Amino acid sequence: MKETIRQRAVELGFDDCCFTSAIAPGSASHFMDWIGAENQGEMAWLARNAEKRIDPQKVLPGAKSILVLAASYQGASALPEDKKSRGLVARYARYEDYHEVLGAKLKQLSTFLNELAGPGIRSLWYVDTGPVLERDFAERAGLGFVGKHTNLISRKLGNWIFLSEILTTFELEPDPPDKNHCGRCTRCIEACPTRAITAPFQLDARKCISYLTIELKGAIPVELRPAIGNRIYGCDDCLAACPWNKFARIGKLMQSHVRHDLAQPDLMELLRLDSAGFKAKFAGTPMLRTKRRGVLRNVCVALGNIGDGTALPALRESVNDPEPLIAEHAQWAIVQIQGREG
Numbered sequence: 001m002k003e004t005i006r007q008r009a010v011e012l013g014f015d016d017c018c019f020t021s022a023i024a025p026g027s028a029s030h031f032m033d034w035i036g037a038e039n040q041g042e043m044a045w046l047a048r049n050a051e052k053r054i055d056p057q058k059v060l061p062g063a064k065s066i067l068v069l070a071a072s073y074q075g076a077s078a079l080p081e082d083k084k085s086r087g088l089v090a091r092y093a094r095y096e097d098y099h100e101v102l103g104a105k106l107k108q109l110s111t112f113l114n115e116l117a118g119p120g121i122r123s124l125w126y127v128d129t130g131p132v133l134e135r136d137f138a139e140r141a142g143l144g145f146v147g148k149h150t151n152l153i154s155r156k157l158g159n160w161i162f163l164s165e166i167l168t169t170f171e172l173e174p175d176p177p178d179k180n181h182c183g184r185c186t187r188c189i190e191a192c193p194t195r196a197i198t199a200p201f202q203l204d205a206r207k208c209i210s211y212l213t214i215e216l217k218g219a220i221p222v223e224l225r226p227a228i229g230n231r232i233y234g235c236d237d238c239l240a241a242c243p244w245n246k247f248a249r250i251g252k253l254m255q256s257h258v259r260h261d262l263a264q265p266d267l268m269e270l271l272r273l274d275s276a277g278f279k280a281k282f283a284g285t286p287m288l289r290t291k292r293r294g295v296l297r298n299v300c301v302a303l304g305n306i307g308d309g310t311a312l313p314a315l316r317e318s319v320n321d322p323e324p325l326i327a328e329h330a331q332w333a334i335v336q337i338q339g340r341e342g
Helices: 002-011 028-036 044-050 098-118 133-138 187-191 210-215 222-228 241-248 267-272 275-280 286-306 309-318 324-341
Strands: 017-022 064-070 123-126 161-168 197-199 232-234
Touching: 002 017, 002 064, 002 098, 017 133, 064 098, 064 133, 098 123, 098 161, 098 267, 133 161, 197 286, 210 222, 210 232, 210 286, 222 286, 267 286, 275 286, 286 309, 286 324, 309 324
Parallel strands: none
Antiparallel strands: 017 064, 064 161, 123 161
């Protein structure tokens, strides 16, 4: 029956599907220590749902098994040659919202599983939205291993992968777990611009550029702004440094959902977006959830880091933006550019 389910997952476009039990993850104590040290920053939901995250029975009572699925996003659009005054968007966000794309397929797979298993079986699926320690379950299911950058690495797909899972009350034989294959490699740690990877397998999210440009709702700490460079949504540096990416391959499911216009957007064009323009530009993408205030805050930081005098008129207009967060970061950017150009 596992192979029947796995084959259906492949037919739906997933690049891998593995199985594990629904017992608590062995890393539960490490996760609770991480929360206790407040390394999650403003991501309050991680602490709020902590008890569920370490016990699948509190998510789906009677759960017996967990299906962990991977969808590669290796084939994101290429970056344009002209990098002047352009922002950099993390590869995963250069697509239509993966929550919607994967969610539709997970719903179909859950229905297939329930019908195959018979009456009384319940299943619950998540795409990066539920209280599930998905990387831990993925490692235990043998889909990959957690690298020193704390992300999951698949030996078949590299680390350009979306994870999702289905918890079910149907019992399936677990696949053998994977083990760590990082060896002595520390490329991901060395690649981090803000030194957010404080030690192997330890991440201080409060320093991570993905956190700073996506999850943080307020001002970006001044001392971290220069390290952000031209990144306006997320950061791929630790992922890109991983040598296991030599096995990465273009994913079947996401490739038709690429947003080529988000590969490396023009910063000046983004800075001029009003609320309606922002919603139109980013509708149906992950970037919409960070809202205009967050994305344009990031745009100002990027211009402060790489912009020249041609950006000053637009930044001066942004100093008068009704959103104080944008105005403050625009003023900072002006000072940076003026300092470089004398």
